[in-house]
Amino acid sequence: MRHVYFDGTHRTRPPEETWETIRPLLGSYGVTRVADVTGLDDLGIPVTMAVRPLGRTLSVAQGKGTTLAAARVSGAMEAIEAWHGERAVPETMFRAPADHLDLPYPVTALEAHPGSLVTSRTVLEWITAQSLTDGTPVAVPAASVRLGRQVHDAWRLHLPSSSTNGLASGNTRAEGLCHALYELIERDVISDLSDGQRPVAAQRIDPGSVEDAGCATLIGRLSRARIWFELWSLPNRFGVPVMVCYLWREDQPTLVVSGSGAHLDPHIALSRAVTEAAQTRLTQITGSREDIHPLAFRPGTHSAPSHDRGPTAAWGQIIRPYVTGHATDEGEAAYLAAVVAARAGVSPLAVDLSWGQFHRRDLHVVKVIAPHLRYVSRHTIPRPTSTKAAAA
Secondary structure, three states, X not given: OEOOEOOOXXXXXXXXXXXXXXXXHHXXXXXXXXXXXXXXXXXXXXXXXXXXXXXXXXXXXXXXXXXXXHHHHHHHHHHHHHHHHHHOOXXXXXXEEHHHOOOXXXXXXXXXXXXXXXXXOOEEEEEEEEEOOOOOEEEEEHHHOOOOOOOOOOOOOOOOOOOOOOEEEEOOHHHHHHHHHHHHHHXXXXXXXXXXXXXXXXXXXXXXXXXXXXXXXHHHHHHHOOOEEEEEEOOOOOOOOEEEEEEEOOOOOOXXXXXXXXXXXHHHHHHHHHHHHHHXXXXXXXXXXXXXXXXXXXXXXXXXXXXXXXXXXXXXXXXOOOOOOOOEHHHHHHHHHHHHHHHHOOOOEEEEOOOHHHOEOOEEEEEEEOOOOOOOOOOOOOOXXXXXXXXO
C-alpha cells in the first residue's frame, strides 16, 4: 500500500485511524490502559505507557511519537506485539538438532545470550518461517520467537534466546516487516559501538544545521528545556541512516539516557532517535519497567558530560548520500530485506504471528529473524568517542 502519513514515520494510515482499529481490541490483548505520561517531564515530547498486568514479559510497554496520537498507537502496538510473541507463536512442527536439517544458516548465527551452549547438535523445537527474498519456507527454532517466562512441568533447555528485536506490527504485513527490519539493522549497528568488532565512523551532528521542520521542532524542545544533548549519525554497511540521541540533566544525574532510530529517510531516523531518548527519560521518571537499572535511582554527581571534542558535521552533509525511501510499504520491505541479505549472506526470515485465530484484517504482527546480525547492547548505547569520531 502507498504511504499516506509522513510525520516522524511512514505509515499507510494516519495514527488516528489505526487507534480506532486497535482500541476495541486492547482488552483481548490484556491491555488495561494506555496512559499519557508526557506531562511528567518538561520536554513536551509525547510519550505513553500501555499496561498489561498479566504480561509474561514486561507488564508495561512504552510509546513515543511526534504527536500524542502517534505515541498512543506506538505504546499500544508495542504491547500488542509482546502479547503475540508470548501467545501466538505457531505450533512446533518437529524436534531435531540443526545438523539434521538443511538450513541456509548456522544455528549459532542466531541471537543468543553470552555464553550460550547451543550447537548444531542441540535438539530444538522448530517452526516454519518464510524467506523475505524468495518466499521459500525455512525452519527456525521456536525459542528464537517465543517470549515469556512460564512455569513448566518438565525441564527445558532454553536455547537459543529470544527478544523483542525484530518483533513488529503494522497496518499491513509489509508495514510490520519494514519496522522489524529497521530495528534489526539499528540494533546491529548499535552493537558495533558496544564491542568494537567493526569500526564506527560516527559523526556528531550540528543541531543548528537541521532544517527539517519536524526534527527542528524536537531539537527546539530540547534546547528550551536546557537539557544537555548530543546527536550522532552512524554510517554503516547497510547504507541505512542510523541516528542516536543522548540526553542528560541534573534531575537524572547518574545516567546519560539515549535513543536510536533507523530509516531510509534520515529525518525520520533522527526523529525516532530523539523521541526514543525522551521516552527513555520518562520511563525512568515513571519507574514503570521491571528492568530499569538500579543506577538510575541512586544519587550522583551533577556535572554534565563533556561533549566529544571532534568537529560536528552539518546535517546537509550527513544526509547527502541517502535516498529518502519508497512510495509503498511492499517496495520498502523488499528493498530492506535485500540489503540485509546482501550484508549478512542469508535472507532474513519472517514468522507470521497473525495466523489463524489471531488474524486481523488491519493489524499484522511479525517476528523477523536475521542470522548473523547482532544485538549485544540491550539497555544502553555507548557514546562514540573522539577516537571513533569521523572528521567533518
